Amino acid sequence: MPSLRARLYTTGHPVELSWNHGLITGLASTSNPASTLPWLAPPLVDLQVNGFAGIDFQQDDLTAPALLQATRALHQAGCGRYFLTLITDEWPRLIRRLQQLRQLRLQLPELSAAIAGWHLEGPFLSTEPGYCGAHNPALMPEPTADHIRELRAVAGTDCLLLTLAPERKGAIAAIQLAVELGCRVSLGHTNATAKLLEQARQAGASGFTHLGNACPQLLDRHDNILWRVLDLPRLQVSLIPDAIHVAPPLFRLLHRVLDPARIHYVSDATAAAGAPPGLYTIGRLPIQAGADQIVRQPGKTHFAGSALRPIDGVFRAAQMLGLSWRDTWDAFSLRPARYAGLNAELRPGAPADFCLLELEESEPALRHLQLFRAGQQIA
Secondary structure (H helix, E strand, O other), X not given: OOEEEEEEOOOOOEEXXXXXXXXXXXXXXXXXXXXXXXXXXXXXXEEEEOEEOOEEOOOOOOOHHHHHHHHHHHHHOOEEEEEEEEEOOOHHHHHHHHHHHHHHHHHOHHHHHHEEEEEEEOOOXXXXXXXXXXXXXXXXXXXXXXXXXXXXXXXXXXXXXXXXOOOOOOHHHHHHHHHHOOXXXXXXXOOOOHHHHHHHHHHOOOEEOOOOOOOOOOOOOOOOHHXXXXXXXXXXXXXXXXXXXOOHHHHHHHHHHOOHHHEEEOOOEOOOOOOOOEEEEEOOEEEEEOOOXXXXXXXXXXXXXXXXXXXXXXXXXXXXXXXXXXXHHHHHOHHHHHHHOOOOOOOOOOEOOEEEEEEEOOOOEEEEEEEEEOOEEOO
């Protein structure tokens, strides 16, 4: 029976992890000197990936080898599973794209294991300037029951996350139907009133997508979407921890105001993530990533996704919060996994999926990372 010894990220204590037939059989304390061992942690889980490593997931001619290239680059960044994210486009085109992507995933077992579900960020978003972000308002229909049923039928039994704005006509009914059909609904790209946000929550919406983004730079200091969401109980909030999308002071304040269990991280990665600075695309939009890793449409000021690698998000979050990476790891692993209904825990009976990390103890900075799935190293 294979096994290894490492320091458990939650306690720092040395443990022996054993597995058989791809499942964890034991996780027990051991007497090895901790300082000589690598760190053991669950894989990262990213629920918002639009592209990676130069590959744009929004392209209709995307191939299985290209998708595999991006997936393997995500694995190298500590991400074991992710939700492939599609952004606003004409509804028929979006549906065809989802159908094609499901077929690509079936071609390779490695893709089937890594792509845990689908996130549709749009097209049912706010058309207001600022709130629509880089999404094209001309391509945003009002949500209907037919849309939701078609989406569910095309996705089959796959995990589905839908981001929408509850102020759109028919949105509350669409949220209720989507939840009844097994979708998770997250609010976002919205300027909904507090009353509408509460109605959406009661209809079954359970999250809020990348809080602090998808809103204008200038907000009413007395009543704005940040205050409304912070005042709304029980929503699971995602944040982009790149120190760009959410300024460090606001990032810290959000962690003070919200229960940490209600926060998880996403990369909102584009093709520019895990790739050199330069010109890329997200769907029909050209985007440009600078040496500062800020991604924008050329000539415009608002952000258009990120260039963030998941593992870098863990360390940047820790730096912003003045914490150890061990304190921020769960926000990019266990918490998004739980929100999506996935199992990412290190415990007997669970899949033997884990990361091994070696760090420069003085900084600390990541020196080496290995990712294992079912006990086999994949990155």
